[in-house]
Amino acid sequence: MGETDVLGSHTVTEPEIVAFATTYDPQPFHTDPEAARGTIFGGLIASGWHTCAIMMRLSVESARRKQAVLTGSPGVDSCRWLKPVRPGDTLTVRAEVLETWASRSKPIGFVRSRVEAFNQRGEIVLSLVGLSMYRRRQEGSA
Amino acid sequence: MSGRVYFEDVQVGQTQRFGGYEVTREEIIEFARQFDPQPFHVDEEAAGRSMFGGLIASGWHTCAMLSRMICDHAIPGTATTGALGFDDLKWLKPVRPGDVLSVETRVLEKIESPRRHGVGTVKIESRVLNQRDEAVMTLSSLVLYQSRATA
Numbered sequence: 001m002g003e004t005d006v007l008g009s010h011t012v013t014e015p016e017i018v019a020f021a022t023t024y025d026p027q028p029f030h031t032d033p034e035a036a037r038g039t040i041f042g043g044l045i046a047s048g049w050h051t052c053a054i055m056m057r058l059s060v061e062s063a064r065r066k067q068a069v070l071t072g073s074p075g076v077d078s079c080r081w082l083k084p085v086r087p088g089d090t091l092t093v094r095a096e097v098l099e100t101w102a103s104r105s106k107p108i109g110f111v112r113s114r115v116e117a118f119n120q121r122g123e124i125v126l127s128l129v130g131l132s133m134y135r136r137r138q139e140g141s142a
Numbered sequence: 143m144s145g146r147v148y149f150e151d152v153q154v155g156q157t158q159r160f161g162g163y164e165v166t167r168e169e170i171i172e173f174a175r176q177f178d179p180q181p182f183h184v185d186e187e188a189a190g191r192s193m194f195g196g197l198i199a200s201g202w203h204t205c206a207m208l209s210r211m212i213c214d215h216a217i218p219g220t221a222t223t224g225a226l227g228f229d230d231l232k233w234l235k236p237v238r239p240g241d242v243l244s245v246e247t248r249v250l251e252k253i254e255s256p257r258r259h260g261v262g263t264v265k266i267e268s269r270v271l272n273q274r275d276e277a278v279m280t281l282s283s284l285v286l287y288q289s290r291a292t293a
Contacts, residue, residue: 024206026213040223048225049209053177053202060179070180071193073201073233080227
């Protein structure tokens with residue numbers, strides 16, 4: 001409990017921002033660098049859903065390195081996109097365990113974590129509190 | 143009155159229904175390979191052996207598909223400038239290849255925030271439904287609307 005863990009880092013590129021947003025969030029400030037300049041954001045920014053997806057990628061890779069077996073998630077209590085994510089930003093994701101409990105009926109456990117992504121200036125761009133389910137180690141297994 | 147929907151025009155309790163997003167196996171795997179490479183999202187055989195009994199979409203993919211439906215159907219004609227985030231996201235049921243998703247939105251609350259120059263926040267619940275009208279995901283977004291006064 002209270003354990004904070006750095007899950008990994010990812011540098012976000014302009015083609016990546018445009019590709020994600022063209023498919024899933026086609027608004028000018030996510031897809032068109034020229035048009036984005038004239039918006040309140042003053043330039044191209046990543047879709048908040050894209051930032052969430054990057055966070056997920058880093059979480060999955062981190063779990064794999066630790067040989068933890070994720071089995072899905074019931075949901076996210078809250079998520080805030082606190083600052084724009086721009087091309088060239090390097091995002092680092094860290095997670096803090098808030099609470100854990102075991103399922104009474106299934107061989108799984110629940111973990112509630114606060115997950116934050118911050119940029120190369122140390123500014124938090126994404127903050128969420130969410131649940132993950134993990135497979136539990138069986139009695140007698142290593 | 144111009145045709146655009148500003149903060150002042152939004153009414154608590156308003157509902158909308160739109161969508162018709164066809165979920166394909168290829169898209170599930172492509173999204174998950176990039177962002178959520180867990181066996182039940184990327185590998186049909188492994189997914190068959192998992193507790194889900196077959197390939198299911200990443201929950202973040204469902205969020206992304208919701209975002210696309212909102213961009214196509216709900217945002218045109220409105221003076222929205224993005225969102226602050228969301229609360230109470232629940233992944234209620236698996237989304238599988240062949241599912242057709244639609245969205246039901248309801249305005250829950252108008253939150254004025256005078257410190258954000260001419261922009262107000264509106265809390266909008268989205269329920270993502272499949273072709274059997276089962277809710278597969280729900281969440282409440284904090285959407286930014288421009289004020290008519292500053293438009």
